[in-house]
Amino acid sequence: MEIGHRRKERLDRGVKVRTEGLYALMSWRELGYLTMPRLVLIIGMLILPLVMPSMYWQRVISIVCIYALLSLSFDFLAHFVGLVSLGGAFFIGSGGYIAAILNTILGLPPMVSIPISTLLGAVICTLFLFPCLPLRGVYFAIITLMFPLLLGRVIEALDILGGTDGILGVGSFTNSWVEQYFIILMVLFYLFGMRRLVNLDIGLVFRAVMDNDQAVRASGINLTYYKTVAVFIASSMGCLAGGYLAHIYMWAGLSMFALDFSILPIAATVIGGSGTLVGPVLGAFILVPISELLRAFGTLRIVFYALILLAFIVFRSEGIMVYGQRKYQQFEKWVKV
């Protein structure tokens, strides 16, 4: 068979988890087929702290989880609501500073200050972003990119909240196992929660807002309300990560508004597969450790990093997860044309 006289035929395996509320599982084999990918992910994430060789790599796991939450938040807003948000740094900064203030001034332990900073930070971020909600696409992205710069400059110029030194002496987690499993469980909770959410009826409304917001208005649905809810959910993820970051670094400072937190989630989403929700998490689990491993190259690190990104975009532009899903869920064979 020559190339050009054949094409790849794809057939769905046709095993679905939910069909009209009925669990369409016929055999252990199908059950395994459906649960395997999920189990691999959950168990894999849960044993990660156990298999990591050193404190250093355990800390890397925590950072990976922070980026995973940010990537999840980016993917949700960009591919399910249609708001391309570069506000990762904004969310991290808000959550981080709130957790630091709560901990240093009120003396709240991490397990209290993180949930409060999640909710309070999400409220604040949503209030800031509220006036920008009529914007779409790249215009929303520009505005959200501006906010972290703005807050950082305000803190620097007015010398409030510790100024350029940041807030020092934030309490840490008492136990390193608690520290790691807390964030891992949070990533799993948000990941499966979001996957469920986007398939609920309210999730369909979010997706409809992305597809055609005029028709949503014509359907008697308050567009601004649903966009606000979506931004609240997304920023709560970022603020949770920010509050957690303040506690593991025992410090909240201006570098929390660094652009890394806005940009790396996009790269992770591209690599992992946009619009899959799992993909961006996997992307973060690939990109952040690679970036750590490349430290051996010193200043050339960013060059190799860029090359790896480039290779992904050229050869697997659809993303790992989309590619993987297709290979897993479909039979493929070459047929003669």
Add this chain to the structure above:
Amino acid sequence: MNNQPILQMRGVTKTFGGIFALNEVSFDLFESDILGIIGPNGSGKTTLVNCITGFIKMTYGEVLFRGKNISRRPAYKIADMGIARTFQIMRPYFSLPAYKNLVIPLFSPRAKRTGGWRGGGKLGDRNAVSIDILEEMGFERESYVPYKMASNLPTGYLKRLELARCLALKPEIILCDEVFSGLSMSEIASMVPLIERLQIEGITLIMIEHRLRELFQVANRVLVLNFGEKLIEGTPGEVMADKKVKEAYFGSEKVEEVETYA
């Protein structure tokens, strides 16, 4: 049928810059009427629909719905009151299957409130309800068509989907912006009974059309717009006989056989 008009337009005017897209348009719409709005390109038909449904704000004038002024309300509140519209350029939710497209209007406050759909309302299964509505609109229930992605549907089905999206709101008035355009003759022939059925069910319709022959089949009143101004309003027969209408459509030369152009 009572004598109180369901929708009244009072001197609706919309300017874009210095151009009058609509100039002092007034008319009354009575319950269960089908009002056809015709006019040459750029005469302000779609602008009129946009003004009524709140998608653009009119410069001045007012729209009364059952005696209540709705001209300053946001679009989603007007839809919530029962004025649904279709779009000239169909843009369904492309990333969703056809039946999931209807889950969105069924999720709206109005659908939850009215909830008269079998099994619909607050606790109902919206998927089942949307399949029911699609079947009414001519999607074959047993086929795979309602489950297809909206991006793969042909034009005829997309038009039906637009109408179904309106119907899911249980509207009192539907404003159809060119539902017949882009359809083949046989597709139009199958749409006409659907429109007539809506009227029998007591829904008031405003239809913008360029397909005059089909429009005059269903419409009982016709309004002609030209350069944003109301030329004439009357029964299809009156409108066709009017000299000003012929001039607006075909220029000032005398035209004998209007039907052949329609």
